[in-house]
Amino acid sequence: MSASAQPKVQTGIVERPFEPAQRPNRARQVAAGVALLWMLTSVFIVRTDQQAVVTRFGAVVDPRVMPGIHVVLPWPVDRVTKLKVQQLQRLVVGGELPDTVTGRAQPLQSEFLTGDQNIINMRVVVQYSVGVPVDYLFRTANVARSVGAVVETALAERIAERNVDAVLTTEKQNIQEEVRAEAQRILNDYHAGVLLSTVNMESAVPPPEAADAFRDVASARADSSRIVSEAQGYANDVIPKARGEARQMQEQALAYKESLINQAQGDAARFTEVAAEYAKASEVNGQRLYLETMEQILPKIKKLIVDKNGNLDLTIIRKGEPAK
């Protein structure tokens, strides 16, 4: 920088008042020391997490000075403002003063009106950092207040177009993202130089006056799914059992069929064998079979033997044994 030329002229002006002092040597040393200190005001260090803005008589000459050692014109010409650009700042939105009766037990939260005209209590936490250092420093009187107001308005708008169930359950993520985008857009309009990193709905709950009814809905949902899963359990029990039973019936039928056929085939084979032998001497075999059968039958039954002439011949009975 061309900083070296001008300060020397300036130092002359400042040094002069000290010259007429009683001890010139001493005065010169003091003057030199003061001059050196003054020169030092033109050197500054920007740390790694910082950025700086340089103004000359109030006007911005370097809007973004990156980390490192830098030289500017000494005070009061140039001024350096350093900012921790990456540091996240936290802001609670929609907070109301805690209730004096219940004390600090309840977290800060405030009421919003949903699209279906339900009231819900919400607390939103915003995190932001410096986006454009110049804007951040010079465009807005109270950055935190602006961020709070803008996020709250974006939030109210998003809540007002959704129904209460969406806000409390499914749409939470979308709302956060939409609020962040919308608030960022408005802040950019204001040239606030702020970068919103997160908008987080820390709590979104129904008002205590209706909380039990909301809880009942949750338990109704649980009840409903319990009943359904019980029914599914029933179905899972009944159907496999029926399938097992069906299988059993089929197997029994197959067993019946197989055994009947086998039996028939056995019987038929036996008959065929016997019939073949029978055919070889049908007279004798017929006689034999007849007699064998009679042997089996007659012992069991009462018998009366009559003569072919029709007279009842009781002699056999009386004699008890066959005649010769």
Add this chain to the structure above:
Amino acid sequence: MERYRKYFPWAAGAALLLLVWLTFFSVRETEFVLITQLGKPLYSVSDAGLHVKWPYQTATYFDRRLRVYNPRPSEFLTRDKKNVVVESYVAWRIQDPKRFVETVGDPVGAEMRLHDIVWSGLAAALGTHDLESIVSTNLQTVQADQMMDRLSSLTDRAALEQYGIAVMDVRIKRLNLPEQNKQSVYARMRAERERIARQYRAEGEEQALSIRADADRQKEEILSAAYKEAEKVKGEGDAEATRVYSQAYSRNPAFYKLLRTLESYKKIFDDKTTAILSSDSELLKVLMHGGGAK
């Protein structure tokens, strides 16, 4: 007098410094400077940097940064005669320092004026809108954006003209219902929840019943199909057995008849049977007439 002469350079230097001090003035990025002469505003400087004025003129500094003002929440009536509590904010800054200093003077005065403008603007805007068109899940009917845009530009025009204030934005921060209406809202919310809870339970019941009925139907289907199949299989068995028997027996019907007849005898006759046998019968012929008989 002589002995003070050595202080003359000092006095001259001091006078020079004072002159420099009175002539030069710097304007910061955050400021407007209004140059006044004997209390009369002349012109304003908005370019940041070093500037020059006559030493007898005074510079007054005004913050030109954007400010956010939150008017106190107020209750308004919508066109459909519903009370709403509106919390808004106004983003504003000084645009015309001359006008500003002539009319309101300081930010507190400005905010009082803004409050009045915004309040009457909101009252008028809400009075021509139904609550449904501000708060609704039906995005087609929502006109809150247009309403607030119009209010912003109206406020801006009025404030700039009268007070030298630029209004960037008037926005609704929060909409709520007045305390005395909340109880009925809570009651409605509860009723709505109860309805939804009943619906959930009924739907669960419905689903459960249909699952059970379906399971029962499947069970019946499975069992009856199995019965059908089983009887068919049994019938096949019966038919096959009959076929096997008839095939075998029909090859020698006489023998089958004999065999089957003899078999039947065994079953027909038991110990209660009395048979009257002719002595001439095949069995007893030998008994009566001896072995020679043929």
